[in-house]
Amino acid sequence: MGRPSPVAGEEGPEIPTAPPRVSRPALLRRGTLLIRLSRAFHGLTGGFALGLLGLFVALVAVLARASWGSIFRYGPGFLSGPTWDPVHGIFGAWPFVAGTLVTSAIGLALAVPVALAVAVFLSELAPPRIRLALSTTVDLLAAVPSVVYGFWAVAVLVPLMAGTIEPGIQRTTGAVGPFSGHAGGLDVLTAGIVLAIMILPTISAVSREALSAVSRQQREAAMSLGATRWEATRLAVLGPARSGIVGAILLGLGRALGETIAVTLVIGDINRVPTSIFSPGQTISSLIAGDLNSAVAEGPAVYGALVELGLVLLLLTIAVNVVARLLIWRIRGGEAGGARHRRKHSRSSLLLAATPTDPTHVPVDRWHRRRAAALAQLPRRVRRRHRTYLLLAALCLAATVLAILPLASIVYTAVQNGGSAVVRPTFYTETQPAACNPGVLTPTCPIGGVGPQIEGTLLLLGVAALIAIPVGILIGVYLAEYGRNRLGPGVSFITDVMTGVPSILLGVFVLALFLRYFSNVATSAIAGSVALSILMLPLIVRTTEEALKTVPVSVRESALALGFPRHRVTLRVAIGTARNAIVTGVLLAAARAGGETAALILTTGGFQFWPTGLTHPIGALPLLIFQSGLSGYANWETDAWGATLLLLAIMLIISVGTRLLLRRAPASE
């Protein structure tokens, strides 16, 4: 603005030189080219976004196609049939449906109260100083891979259940009805508890988000009426956040229904309908993880039946996730007021107001005396209300500690059992040693390592990242930059729903797809990578979209005003500004994929030697934990604990590191 003022002490004002002249036709040609490029970029990203919808449809279609025969042969009786006997061709899936429902119900019943208490504590009641540290720790629970939970549960939780907790429950309840039977630790109750631990961080994190979406002013309005912190939470926060909290619980349910590996390890692996909480059982996902690979060899009947179970689970989790996301989106859209208000006591008597006389029997002066009396009694009442607040805060703190306990125990157990492995250089370079018999670690035990599995994990992740990162970012770009149309919100929504699809079903999808079209590489590194890339894709899409949306309009507009074409604004300016958040999303997606087990069991074949190529079977760290963790050979189990510790360390470093990355350089205000 204004004329440039001469700067004292310099040689004199610099005379601005005229910009280099470009001929008009050249400028026009260049402009036309840039506009074409911009359109091509728009089309490219839009194509990938449509592709994501296609992938979602394909997920359902491929599973439906592979189970077509089974669906027609067994009809609706398939789900209610009480007997599963593939040898005699009897396929009744009720034991697994029941197992899935019972374990999820137990998990939900245990997790919801604790998770909500954690959310309320971290969002409302905790002193600000400890909030960040505690919420980071609770969020770390979500970063622990499923197989680590399972392995820890078998080592620590199952003995505790069998030795102390379950006999205790049986003593107090008299061991009747749902508490009857032999309590051996490997049962639906233990599976439910493991599920509760695993879904707790999901429920508490999403609930916390819903709570903090309520504006500060609401809380302050309640406090200005004389509410304590807890009363302000109850009055002003829980109500508006209700639909978000229900959404959070449903997301937790979706995870519980589809959780595979941890449940597989502790549920007891018995194909019967559970009759008590101490019955061993089987869930849909644990059955698929255990039997699908061998079913491919056993023939189309068993295979089709298992894929049909997968389809049932898929539709169930999609339905749960759709409802959950709809509830959560309502909060995010700022429609907290859309929550139905409470019509307490059905209708208030003031409705009679339409009559000309006063609608109440209490005259104003009597009412004033009553209020004065209430105010006079207030100091005594306040002490009681304050005690209630302190008690609830203490309970919520206790819940938070309870939620963190498993993480502490997992880290402790992994260090104790695997510490000796990870400090050994051969651990990273050697292959699995010969098994050490009997199962006691002696100096004579052969020593090896998990070198092939580390290489396998890196290879799988590398290929998966090569597919998922560019595609994911392009789709994210489309949603953030061009998504204000009918397609955009739909793709965003489907992406959210896809993050809730159980990973085992991604494995089933890839296996079925490869069996149909590339059956010679159905269990191979490339199949595993494809499965992992589908797992990573929605996470990358969403974080890219969210990150780009935080780039201020003013930044874009100033770039556009300089004559940048639209696609260059996106690629250079917007992505540049949002880079840290996108990197974070990619790292977190990679962390999830790196710990993934269920999808890899089905697609890679699990392999103990050095990787030989993309078309061959391959090993991975989580698979090694799953396969040799409970082998009974001491040296194998030590290496499995070492692998657990290694995975855990990487996951925790990524989770904490990305937080620091984001905090140090926020993308924008």
Add this chain to the structure above:
Amino acid sequence: MSSDVLRGKLSVRGLNAWYGKRQVLYDVDLDIPDGGVTAIIGPSGCGKSTFLRCLNRLHEETPGGRVDGSIQLDSEEIRDQNEVFVRCRVGMVFQRPSPFPNLSIYENVAAGLRLLGIRKRDELDAGVLDSLRKAGLWDEVKDDVDAPATSLSGGQQQRLCIARALAVGPEVLLLDEPCSALDPIATTKVEHLIAGLKATYTVVIVTHNLAQATRVADHTAFFYLGKLVEFGTTDGIFHHPKEKLTENYVTGLFG
């Protein structure tokens, strides 16, 4: 502290306030007269809202909020009293209308009464009716007090918030830019309401709208950069300011 003869309803001495390390109020001494309307004016960021939030001890609930100094309500130090009790005596209404969105009109007003321990149906009815009348909202909502509070217009919501604050029987009412989110007609209604309330309540209103201060306030305090520059009758502040800074502000030279 010896010359208590002319102390006001609220008597503020040596008030300092911080957000984290940033100090936002410096040594404020101010006596808010009993009854009538006192306006707090000043440019953005001068600490006028923070000052208001100190008066019902809400500032200390803000993350990083810290207060130092003395505030006496009827010659009793409010920091020696329970904050719940203080907030029942000193009510507050915020900038944006903030009814509890999931509650009905009736339940919004009854919320504070339930906190007081009033549970009987007819007593609640009397309280809600009385408060809605005082806030001038009764005639507009009497046909359906069970409707959601969010179904009201912005101005009605703000008057509902005033009714909600009045219900618990405060002596002082703090209004933090209550009209800045409202259209002119709704603003006029709220201003008339304030004029009617000042007979019964001591009203303190923060406003960035100088004309509003001249319309509603008996006394005016001018804040600048966290310090109280001048306090006096509204007429005095706007027409015969003692400080040059005040004169420059009220005549529109800056701000």
